[in-house]
Amino acid sequence: MSETVRLTIHEFGPISDADIVFDKYTVLTGKQGSGKSTVAKLYSMFTWMEKDLARRITSEKYITQYARFQKKYCAYHRLDTYFKEDTVIHFYGLHYNFFYEQDRFRIEEMESQTDYNVAKVMYVPAERNFLSTVDNPTNLKNLPESLQTFLEEFENAKKELNNGYQLPFNEIGFEYDVLNKISWIKGKDYKIRLSAASSGYQSVIPLALVTKFLSDLVQDNASKEDLDLKERNQIKKEVDRVMNDNTLTEEVKFAILRTISSRFRYSHFVNIVEEMEQNLYPESQMGVLFELLSCTNKTEQNCLLLTTHSPYVINYLTLAGKAFLVTQKVSENGVLLEKIKDVVPSQSIVNPMQLRIYELKDGVVQPLKEYEGLPSDENFLNMQLGLTNDLFDRLLEIEEEYDNEH
Numbered sequence: 001m002s003e004t005v006r007l008t009i010h011e012f013g014p015i016s017d018a019d020i021v022f023d024k025y026t027v028l029t030g031k032q033g034s035g036k037s038t039v040a041k042l043y044s045m046f047t048w049m050e051k052d053l054a055r056r057i058t059s060e061k062y063i064t065q066y067a068r069f070q071k072k073y074c075a076y077h078r079l080d081t082y083f084k085e086d087t088v089i090h091f092y093g094l095h096y097n098f099f100y101e102q103d104r105f106r107i108e109e110m111e112s113q114t115d116y117n118v119a120k121v122m123y124v125p126a127e128r129n130f131l132s133t134v135d136n137p138t139n140l141k142n143l144p145e146s147l148q149t150f151l152e153e154f155e156n157a158k159k160e161l162n163n164g165y166q167l168p169f170n171e172i173g174f175e176y177d178v179l180n181k182i183s184w185i186k187g188k189d190y191k192i193r194l195s196a197a198s199s200g201y202q203s204v205i206p207l208a209l210v211t212k213f214l215s216d217l218v219q220d221n222a223s224k225e226d227l228d229l230k231e232r233n234q235i236k237k238e239v240d241r242v243m244n245d246n247t248l249t250e251e252v253k254f255a256i257l258r259t260i261s262s263r264f265r266y267s268h269f270v271n272i273v274e275e276m277e278q279n280l281y282p283e284s285q286m287g288v289l290f291e292l293l294s295c296t297n298k299t300e301q302n303c304l305l306l307t308t309h310s311p312y313v314i315n316y317l318t319l320a321g322k323a324f325l326v327t328q329k330v331s332e333n334g335v336l337l338e339k340i341k342d343v344v345p346s347q348s349i350v351n352p353m354q355l356r357i358y359e360l361k362d363g364v365v366q367p368l369k370e371y372e373g374l375p376s377d378e379n380f381l382n383m384q385l386g387l388t389n390d391l392f393d394r395l396l397e398i399e400e401e402y403d404n405e406h
Contacts, residue, residue: 006092007046009365013082016363023356025296025316028307030360031369036307037126037274039147039365041077043305044123044272046091046098049073051119053107054095059108069105076145076386077123095178099392108362120218120266131204132194136181141184154206157213158183165209167201174205188298204288211271213222215295215302237402266372268301277310286316293320297347314357314368320344321352 009018022043027034037290052058055070074080089100097108125147131137139149160302163174173186174194183194185201194205206240242248276292277285306313320382323344330336340346357368 004092005047005094006089006090007039007043008090009039009042010086010088011084011089012089013079015039015360015362015365018360018365020358020365021301021356022305023294025317025350025353025356025358026303026305027314028305028360028365029309029314029357032309034360035363035365036275036360038079038082038272038274039360040305040307041079041123042091043090044121044270045073045077045079045271046093047119048121049098050093050096051121052091053109060109061372064105064107067105069100076393078144116132117268118266119268120214121270122153122210122214122272123150124210124271126275128154128206129199129203129278131206132183135183135193135195138181150206150210153210153214154257157209160213161209165212167204167208168291169284172201174209184382198279200281200284203278204284207273207276208288208291210294211273211295214271215269215298216264219298219341221266233303268299268303269295270303270305271296272305274307274308275309277308277313282310282312285310287314290345291311292319293348293350294345315354317357319351319357320348320350324349324351 007014007018007022012224014033015038016037020039022162030036049058053060053063057182057354063073067332068328069082070080074082087100089098091098094374095110099106099108125144127144127147128150130147131140131151131154132141138155141150143151154312158176159178161174162178165338167174171188175184175191176182177184177187178218183205185192185194185197185205250254255327271292273292276288280288292304296302308314323340325341325345327337327349330340339344358365359368
């Protein structure tokens with residue numbers, strides 16, 4: 001990212017103190033319940049709010065009145081119960097700054113609104129595999145709002161990619177029967193419904209399809225003309241009419257505004273993915289990660305935020321970063337460049353200068369240490385791998401102690 005986006009948090013949910021700068025590639029690691037999802041959801045929420053403010057789909061007055069920040073926007077991600085007496089949250093965006101402190105929320109508009117680049121923001125929840133367990137998930141009722149939003153994009157992606165999609169591992173394909181609304185997993189010599197497939201496929205299919213669909217959509221959109229002044233004024237009138245219609249519920253207004261919002265041109269894709277490694281074998285994690293990176297690299301301004309428990313994800317990111325550095329070094333040697341592609345696909349390499357990894361522990365967020373510009377091996381997840389070896393050594397010592405006594 002050419003400009004800095006920053007989030008600071010004090011005493012909110014499991015987070016005691018955090019100061020996070022988001023880049024093109026940002027990763028959050030830590031134990032369950034450490035606050036990774038809290039950070040990801042706040043980033044998603046503020047990025048989405050900034051987008052709608054810049055396009056005049058909503059207003060500062062609307063957001064700041066009647067505690068809507070807490071009761072509506074935070075409640076969307078189920079964060080409304082995370083507030084404490086001394087909670088302080090600051091988000092410094094590209095065009096707006098947001099401040100919550102002393103139980104008050106305010107918005108500060110920055111200069112230069114004319115060149116605002118509209119982001120397509122997608123929050124991919126960890127509960128996504130639930131949508132794969134039934135043949136027609138549109139019949140599901142009372143889903144969390146964020147999961148419902150993701151479901152809508154999943155349905156759009158299935159229809160757009162109904163002719164087939166090849167997963168980045170195991171030579172497995174996806175097909176969608178539009179007429180009967182059935183998703184299929186297709187191998188070399190078998191074909192089964194997604195609802196009957198393994199949990200790994202049920203988790204990765206929604207993630208992979210939505211990511212490809214939206215990254216392609218944004219890539220196609222980037223070359224289109226933006227709305228002219230007349231069209232923008234017409235949209236503003238429609239928005240005002242919706243917002244002033246007291247016969248509509250907040251939920252209905254929200255749905256209508258989302259439809260209006262889709263008429264704008266998107267310049268980049270902000271993909272926020274919870275636990276991309278969910279139910280996947282390590283080698284499969286690498287394939288999925290490289291696919292996410294490839295989609296992120298389709299445009300210069302695209303951004304990817306990952307939360308993860310997997311040390312393999314960090315190691316594969318290091319591999320992608322090293323591939324970038326070696327590519328720069330041997331850029332004039334075609335033979336060596338081809339060899340690099342056999343290790344990391346060229347479309348998936350990562351500039352380490354645009355990669356930020358944070359560890360969350362005991363309510364505090366710290367940047368991961370670096371070694372020669374790449375993520376250090378001395379991180380929490382790798383230490384957890386080493387813990388098994390230490391415990392095994394202790395068992396060997398106990399066994400040796402017994403043998404010596406007998």
